[in-house]
Amino acid sequence: MLSQIATPDACISCGACCANFRVSFYWAEAESMPEEMVEPLTAVYSCMKGTNQSQPRCVALQGEVGVNVSCSIYEVRSSSCKEVQIADEQCNKARIKHNMIPLICVESQDSENNENFDQVC
Numbered sequence: 209m210l211s212q213i214a215t216p217d218a219c220i221s222c223g224a225c226c227a228n229f230r231v232s233f234y235w236a237e238a239e240s241m242p243e244e245m246v247e248p249l250t251a252v253y254s255c256m257k258g259t260n261q262s263q264p265r266c267v268a269l270q271g272e273v274g275v276n277v278s279c280s281i282y283e284v285r286s287s288s289c290k291e292v293q294i295a296d297e298q299c300n301k302a303r304i305k306h307n308m309i310p311l312i313c314v315e316s317q318d319s320e321n322n323e324n325f326d327q328v329c
């Protein structure tokens with residue numbers, strides 16, 4: 209399959225993973241998030257509003273997927289958000305769903321945050 213080499217700022221023009229999966233996490237993580245952006249899922253898990261539906265899109269995602277996006281709660285985003293890494297299986301599954309070319313990493317490098325997302329190779 210055709211792939212594109214990942215760059216550290218790939219997330220800024222993507223956002224597919226924020227509009228593809230249910231973003232759930234242990235309820236206590238929500239304590240630092242805006243209350244109106246979170247909903248209960250089970251007795252011990254919560255999720256980001258907008259993600260527990262057939263066509264998910266996290267309420268905290270700003271911008272247009274595949275064009276220019278940012279996370280409005282970047283500093284307090286959940287552990288689930290941080291788990292997705294550029295070019296990993298979840299990333300590319302989401303990108304394909306949104307008609308974007310899958311990414312590959314050509315070399316590993318130390319994590320390096322950018323302004324909006326921290327998913328780097």
Ligand code: SF4
Nearest residue numbers: 219222223225299327
């Ligand atoms: S981790 Fe992958 S799917 Fe998520 S925003 Fe970054 S490039 Fe897109």
Ligand code: SF4
Nearest residue numbers: 226266268269279289
């Ligand atoms: S909280 Fe931010 S990083 Fe997490 S899914 Fe929503 S927009 Fe994406």
